[in-house]
Structures are given as structure tokens and as C-alpha cells.
Amino acid sequence: MTMWRPVSGDIYGLDPILFNEEAFQEFFAKERVLARGKNIENGHYEIELAVTGRRRRVAVLDDEGYVIPGMPLSELVDTMDATLRKVQIVIDGEVRYGDIDLGSLPADLAEDVAFFQEGDDGLTGVAQTPEEATSETADAEEDEELPDAPLLMLTDIVLAEIPALAAVSKVTMAAIPHGTINAIVGEKAVDPKRLILPKPVFHLTLRTQGEGAPVLTVTLDNQRTQSWTWDGQLPILDWMNEYDGAREFADEHLGAGALARRCVLEIEDGSAMEVRDALLSNKKLGPAFFVQAMGLRPEILDVLDGRMKVNELQDAEVFEQATFAKALREALALEISGHGVAKPKLWATYRKVFLDNPGLLNAAASIQAALGGSIFVGALQAKGRKARWGAGAGALLMVNAVSRILTTQFIQESLEQSEAVQKLAAAAAEEARTEERARIQQEAASASAETAQTPGSATAQTPEDSDE
Structure with a gap:
């Protein structure tokens, strides 16, 4: 089975006469590339593709209507750069700058252009390399001030690591086991990329208050991050409307469908279809539907919306701001009790x-x-x-x-x-007692059923008894 993952990018048309909606739709229809995309503004087109494998081969539709891996993403971008005129392409790290034919230039103007291309200290921001742009973006993200609003984190870090996380961030946190992962609710938003060590494989955050809220982010392998703000998804390309297989693939592997699959990747009782429906709902009700679809308690949404305090969550392990010594004791106790990294x-x-x-x-x-x-x-x-x-x-x-x-x-x-540790031990003991009582009742019921079916027993009916 082919494993697809979505990648996003942008296509900037530098000349509206040469590159427009018709050229955009025509290129992907000719290459039969499955994608979502549209014109955002002023010739800026946002695009989302599905790729697979190390070579990032893009999803295409063959002549028989089946979705297959096509050319590598780098080759597709090269083809796009060669076919489309005067466009700049940025898709998942693949960057191509559009060629602009300005014609012949006067000698004095040509010298000025050559001087600018060599790079002047005052003009270094005019043409940035992808590495420089990425670096500046990262710096801007680090300097971004986080909103003073509660945050939900679903992550695969173990319970023993949460006391240190609360101590370092100086934020009170409540942890609720949720299948193979932990649901952590913090009284204030924190940047998990700076705090969590070692880095988790699966990490999801949800915030319903503050600037830009509601916002949902999902990170896999600490490198592929996808965000959702309930503003809707990009439409599929026009040519795909004629093929049922293309529409079904886009619903499942692009847009809200792709994000929903990521959300339930580590959830045992999560439904990707229900999560997708929650993501496609409106901003007001979307987070509530999402919490329900993920199988989480509704009280968590009360905390995120400010109607309840973190330490009021029932049956949750609350970790307050603590000194390093106290956090170390708590982490050690949880590790020794079997809620840590070791088996x-x-x-x-x-x-x-x-x-x-x-x-x-x-x-x-x-x-x-x-x-x-x-x-x-x-x-x-x-x-x-x-x-x-x-x-x-x-x-x-x-x-x-x-x-x-x-x-x-x-x-x-x-x-x-x-x-x-004491609460977890008590809960485990109560669960063991419940299972033991259920086992005893089941054995008693089985014994009663066997006794009723045994010939000659007081409860068994003989043929003579039936006749009488």
C-alpha cells in the first residue's frame, strides 16, 4: 500500500498576461497531477500535492483512472519552471526563480543591474537564498510572543517527563492518559519545540483563544508540521471533477482528510472520518467537534475556552510549578512506578x-x-x-x-x-479489583449455565416432566 503525505507550496505569477488561472489549471490537467489549489491574490497561487517515498514522487492519475506515483517533485518543479513563463515556484523546499526577459538594456542601466546582482550590503534583502529566508523565518518564530491562553497538547512523551516540562515552562499542567499517548492541558500556551526533550514522534496542539485562534497544529517526526485554522480547504483542480477516483483521493489524502489521518495516527479509538468532518465545520463549533472526534473529555474544551481551571479537571494528574529538586523527585517516582521510558x-x-x-x-x-x-x-x-x-x-x-x-x-x-504515583496506584488497584469481580461473575454464570444443562439436575427438565 502506497503511503502518501501532503506537501504545500506557492506559485507566484510575475506576469498576469503570461500566467493566469487558465495556464495554472491547464498545466496540472496536462500532467494529470492530483492537487488542490487556487489563486489567493494578485497571481499568487497556493498549491497542495501528495507525494510518496524518498524521491517524493507526486500522485497522478493514469489513463485507467488509478492513482499511481508519478515523477519526483523536483522533476515536476523543473517541468513547471520550463513550461510556465515568468513564475516563481516554492514547493516543499524546491525553489525555482522565474526568468524575466527584460530585453536589451542601455549600457549604464546594464552596469547598475550587474552591480545589484553582485550583492550590496544595503541590498542583501532584495534577493534572499532559500537558506537565508528559512533562517529569518525561524528567527521570527522564536521571537513571536505566545498568547496567554490555555493549550492542549497530545503527545507521545511519557508521564515521567511532564514534571520537568511543567517546571521548565513554569506552567501548571494537567496530564490525562489517552491510549498510547498523553493529553496535556496547560494553563498557558508554551512552545513545545523549545521545551520537550527528547523530541516526540507525534505532537498535536490545539488553542481556541488568542490571536489567530482557533488553531490546530500536528507535527510528525519533529519535522513535518501542518496547521489548520478552520478557514476551509483549497478546492480540487477543475480537471479532477470528472473522475471519481481523483475526488476520493483528494478527500482522503489532501486537505482536511490528510490532516485527519495525521491526527488519529497514534489514537487507538480515533476516527479519521469524524475528525475530517470536525475540521470542515465552522470556527465556532469546529474545536468542540474535534475534541469529541478525538475521544477526549468535553471538560478539556471548558479549560481551553476559559470556563474551567486546569487543576479542576477530574482524574487528571496536575503538575504545578515546582523547584528542580521537587520535579526530579516526581519524575523519578513516576519512572520507578512504571510510567516512564523504561519498560x-x-x-x-x-x-x-x-x-x-x-x-x-x-x-x-x-x-x-x-x-x-x-x-x-x-x-x-x-x-x-x-x-x-x-x-x-x-x-x-x-x-x-x-x-x-x-x-x-x-x-x-x-x-x-x-x-x-499514589493516585495511579489506587486507580490501577481499583481497575484490577473490577476485572477480578467481572471474572468471578463470569465464572459463576458459566457454572450456573453448565449446571442447568446437566442431565438429572434439579433445574433440568426431562421428557416425562414436559409431558406432565
């Missing part, structure tokens, strides 16, 4: 060996410390290289024993002081 079975074995038997651990550490002390004292009374090695080994045994005891005590205190 829960590993920490279950660790707790069974080191934490569930503190007396045995202290006794073993005391014996080790005594053995190390005797080796150390004996080595000090001897002479030679072996004595020095013995002293080092004895000292190492003593330090290791003491450090193990102190570390175990620190971890034990962290687990006892962590409210989040």
Missing part, C-alpha cells in the same frame, strides 16, 4: 528486589560494607602494590553499599511523597 516489567523487578524488602537490602549492604571495611583496614596494614589495590577495592565496596542504601531511601521517599 514497566523492568521497574517491577527492581521494586521487588530493592524496595519491597528493605530489611534484606540493608542487611546485605551492611555485610558488604563490613567486608569492604575489613579489606580496607587490612590493606592499610600491608605494603606494596597489592595493598594499594586492596585498599581501593575495600573503599569501593563501602561506598557502593552506602550509596545503594541512600539511593533506595531516596527513591522510597519519592514514591511515598508523590501524589500522582
Whole structure:
């Protein structure tokens, strides 16, 4: 099965006589490229394509009506640059500057043009390279002031990393497990790109207040970011209206359909169709429909809209602004309790060996410390290289024993002081009891059914009983 992903770009017509709506539609119809796009303003056309593979081969429709990978995106841009006249093309990092034929120039004007092309300190902003433009855009994004509004984050970072995230950002956060990911609601918008380490594979944010709201962003692999502002999607190209396969492909892999597929990529109970419908609704109701389609609690929308505080979310783990030491204790407690990066079975074995038997651990550490002390004292009374090695080994045994005891005590205190760990443990115990009760009831029901079907039982009916 071919995996498609959307890429967006812009085509700037530098001469409205040579490049217009007709030329735009005609080119993609001739190449049979599946896309969405339209004229935004003054000859500026926005375009969205679907590509696949490392070579980014674009989706095209063959003569039999099937969607297949066509030419690479770079080749398509080259073809566009050669076919269309006086256009500038920028699509997913592929940049082509349109050739402008100005005709012959006077000698003095030609010298001025040559001087400008060489690059003057006062004119460096006239023609930027793609790298310079990207750098300036990144700087502008870093300097952008985030709105003072709540933010929803759906991400695959583990629960043990959230205390540090709240401490670094100085923002109170509530975490709610949601399938294989965590739903994090912050009382104020934060820039996750600066705060989350290691970078998550899946990251989604939703903001319903502040400038430009509502706005939804989805990032995969920390590099492909797609945004949605409920302003609608680009229309499909005119030639695609004649083909059902082309329209279905555009609905599923371009525009709202492509974003919906990204949104439910890590959600177990999410429906891409429902999410797509939510994205295509209006700005006022869209976020509410989106939260519902993603299987999230409606109270989260109350927090995003300012009708509820973050710490009022029920059954959520709330992490307040804390010092580094407290955040470290909380993160360590969550990691040890099995809500971190390492596998829960590993920490279950660790707790069974080191934490569930503190007396045995202290006794073993005391014996080790005594053995190390005797080796150390004996080595000090001897002479030679072996004595020095013995002293080092004895000292190492003593330090290791003491450090193990102190570390175990620190971890034990962290687990006892962590409210989040206690709540999670209580919830897990209640869930286990519920499953056990359900199992017992099911076994009892099965036993009753077997007894009723057994011949000669009090409840079983014989043929004679039926006749009577």
C-alpha cells in the first residue's frame, strides 16, 4: 500500500498576461497531477500535492483512472519552471526563480543591474537564498510572543517527563492518559519545540483563544508540521471533477482528510472520518467537534475556552510549578512506578528486589560494607602494590553499599511523597479489583449455565416432566 503525505507550496505569477488561472489549471490537467489549489491574490497561487517515498514522487492519475506515483517533485518543479513563463515556484523546499526577459538594456542601466546582482550590503534583502529566508523565518518564530491562553497538547512523551516540562515552562499542567499517548492541558500556551526533550514522534496542539485562534497544529517526526485554522480547504483542480477516483483521493489524502489521518495516527479509538468532518465545520463549533472526534473529555474544551481551571479537571494528574529538586523527585517516582521510558516489567523487578524488602537490602549492604571495611583496614596494614589495590577495592565496596542504601531511601521517599504515583496506584488497584469481580461473575454464570444443562439436575427438565 502506497503511503502518501501532503506537501504545500506557492506559485507566484510575475506576469498576469503570461500566467493566469487558465495556464495554472491547464498545466496540472496536462500532467494529470492530483492537487488542490487556487489563486489567493494578485497571481499568487497556493498549491497542495501528495507525494510518496524518498524521491517524493507526486500522485497522478493514469489513463485507467488509478492513482499511481508519478515523477519526483523536483522533476515536476523543473517541468513547471520550463513550461510556465515568468513564475516563481516554492514547493516543499524546491525553489525555482522565474526568468524575466527584460530585453536589451542601455549600457549604464546594464552596469547598475550587474552591480545589484553582485550583492550590496544595503541590498542583501532584495534577493534572499532559500537558506537565508528559512533562517529569518525561524528567527521570527522564536521571537513571536505566545498568547496567554490555555493549550492542549497530545503527545507521545511519557508521564515521567511532564514534571520537568511543567517546571521548565513554569506552567501548571494537567496530564490525562489517552491510549498510547498523553493529553496535556496547560494553563498557558508554551512552545513545545523549545521545551520537550527528547523530541516526540507525534505532537498535536490545539488553542481556541488568542490571536489567530482557533488553531490546530500536528507535527510528525519533529519535522513535518501542518496547521489548520478552520478557514476551509483549497478546492480540487477543475480537471479532477470528472473522475471519481481523483475526488476520493483528494478527500482522503489532501486537505482536511490528510490532516485527519495525521491526527488519529497514534489514537487507538480515533476516527479519521469524524475528525475530517470536525475540521470542515465552522470556527465556532469546529474545536468542540474535534475534541469529541478525538475521544477526549468535553471538560478539556471548558479549560481551553476559559470556563474551567486546569487543576479542576477530574482524574487528571496536575503538575504545578515546582523547584528542580521537587520535579526530579516526581519524575523519578513516576519512572520507578512504571510510567516512564523504561519498560514497566523492568521497574517491577527492581521494586521487588530493592524496595519491597528493605530489611534484606540493608542487611546485605551492611555485610558488604563490613567486608569492604575489613579489606580496607587490612590493606592499610600491608605494603606494596597489592595493598594499594586492596585498599581501593575495600573503599569501593563501602561506598557502593552506602550509596545503594541512600539511593533506595531516596527513591522510597519519592514514591511515598508523590501524589500522582499514589493516585495511579489506587486507580490501577481499583481497575484490577473490577476485572477480578467481572471474572468471578463470569465464572459463576458459566457454572450456573453448565449446571442447568446437566442431565438429572434439579433445574433440568426431562421428557416425562414436559409431558406432565
